[in-house]
Amino acid sequence: MKTCLVVDDSRVIRKVARRVLEDIGFEIAEAADGMEALAWCRAAMPDAVLLDWNMPVMNGIDFLRQLRAEPGGAAPKVIFCTVENSPDHIRAALEAGADEYIMKPFDGDIIEAKFAEAGLL
Amino acid sequence: MTPEDMDLLAALGRARAGVRIETEKPYLIESRLAPLARRESYDSIDALIAALRSKREERLIWAVVEALCRSETRFFRGRETFAQLRDQVLPALSQRRRETPIRIWSAACATGQEVYSMAIAAAEAPGLFPGARFEFFGSDLSERSLEKAQAGIYTQFEVQRGLPIRLLIKYFESQDDTWAISPRIRQMVRWKRINLLADLSAMGRFDVILLRNVLGGMEASLRGKVARALAALLPEDGVLVLDPEDDASEIDEVLTPAPGGHGIYLRDPSIRAAAAA
Numbered sequence A: 001m002k003t004c005l006v007v008d009d010s011r012v013i014r015k016v017a018r019r020v021l022e023d024i025g026f027e028i029a030e031a032a033d034g035m036e037a038l039a040w041c042r043a044a045m046p047d048a049v050l051l052d053w054n055m056p057v058m059n060g061i062d063f064l065r066q067l068r069a070e071p072g073g074a075a076p077k078v079i080f081c082t083v084e085n086s087p088d089h090i091r092a093a094l095e096a097g098a099d100e101y102i103m104k105p106f107d108g109d110i111i112e113a114k115f116a117e118a119g120l121l
Numbered sequence B: 001m002t003p004e005d006m007d008l009l010a011a012l013g014r015a016r017a018g019v020r021i022e023t024e025k026p027y028l029i030e031s032r033l034a035p036l037a038r039r040e041s042y043d044s045i046d047a048l049i050a051a052l053r054s055k056r057e058e059r060l061i062w063a064v065v066e067a068l069c070r071s072e073t074r075f076f077r078g079r080e081t082f083a084q085l086r087d088q089v090l091p092a093l094s095q096r097r098r099e100t101p102i103r104i105w106s107a108a109c110a111t112g113q114e115v116y117s118m119a120i121a122a123a124e125a126p127g128l129f130p131g132a133r134f135e136f137f138g139s140d141l142s143e144r145s146l147e148k149a150q151a152g153i154y155t156q157f158e159v160q161r162g163l164p165i166r167l168l169i170k171y172f173e174s175q176d177d178t179w180a181i182s183p184r185i186r187q188m189v190r191w192k193r194i195n196l197l198a199d200l201s202a203m204g205r206f207d208v209i210l211l212r213n214v215l216g217g218m219e220a221s222l223r224g225k226v227a228r229a230l231a232a233l234l235p236e237d238g239v240l241v242l243d244p245e246d247d248a249s250e251i252d253e254v255l256t257p258a259p260g261g262h263g264i265y266l267r268d269p270s271i272r273a274a275a276a277a
Helices: A011-023 A034-043 A060-069 A087-095 A108-117 B003-017 B026-039 B045-055 B058-069 B079-097 B113-124 B143-151 B165-171 B220-231 B269-276
Strands: A002-007 A026-031 A048-051 A077-082 A100-103 B102-106 B134-140 B153-155 B172-175 B178-181 B189-193 B208-210 B239-241 B255-257 B264-267
Touching: A002 A011, A002 A034, A011 A026, A011 A108, A026 A034, A034 A048, A034 A060, A048 A060, A060 A077, A060 A087, A077 A108, A087 A100, A087 B165, A100 A108, B003 B026, B003 B045, B003 B058, B026 B045, B026 B058, B045 B058, B058 B143, B079 B102, B079 B113, B079 B208, B079 B239, B079 B264, B102 B113, B113 B134, B113 B165, B113 B189, B113 B208, B134 B143, B143 B189, B165 B172, B220 B239
Parallel strands: A002 A026, A002 A048, A048 A077, A077 A100, B102 B134, B102 B208, B134 B189, B208 B239
Antiparallel strands: B153 B178, B172 B178, B239 B264, B255 B264
């Protein structure tokens, strides 16, 4: 079973994402900020990361840059999921190594479509 | 809605557009008619249908038929189909056509996602003849869908279903909370309201015709007629694109499925020559 780390400081968003992703066959781990997410990845690299942008302690883009520099950190597909919807933000995410990008608000259909685009389904 | 109302709607769909209205799904019919009833200032769907019966007004009849026929669409619906068109069909056609424009018709384009997806696929296609030219046509039964298609403005929800983020950034411009297809793509497309049941013989030649999300919703007796009428507009090496699940038995005398099973059909000159001999 593929694993997905859901990184978001909102417990509600994590819960919604978990339900959708479990429905399409992922095993879920959760982290509330980039630092916690990095600790998870160092322990067990997931197949996918669903990543919020604005979080306390360490934000999503800083996490992504660090992840990509870690041993094995190039492997996970990283899908941003954020309210930031400007082309500049999207370009910055792609340059930092994001595979796909979801603009909130999202629904299950969008998550599924984007995970398919990232080659995860 | 009464059973008689449903029968009336089904009869209109059949007669005007050849479309099979699913009377076993009243909620679907209601969800499509409710916005129209509001727009036309009727208190309810029942009031709209009562007016339809009493006035027998052409404009209102068409508005109802268009609302009933409106279909869901999305960018790059059928990802593998578009990948095959981009990577195989368009490069091969362009090497044969060289600088002669390749004409592509989305024959039920709804709100435009399909024809814009084709235009993006052509822009992204590898190995095209240098100087290859494309012309895109979008047609639909619904004027309202065509207006939206022509505007090329989509909600954040619409651009997130089927459109890879790299293509969004490359071919769309952000406008407040919506996304507008870039002018260089939009200007490649021409639009027209066309009923596929009409005589299509004067449409001219098309190298690629997309007839998707259509045959499955049509009256069985009309499917072959429409598919054959469109196939007749293709040149020897033309391509017809159906949904993979469409029944193509009505056109298998003139078209051969391309390998892959993604709904792409080719005119097969050898079969046609044998039939003529």
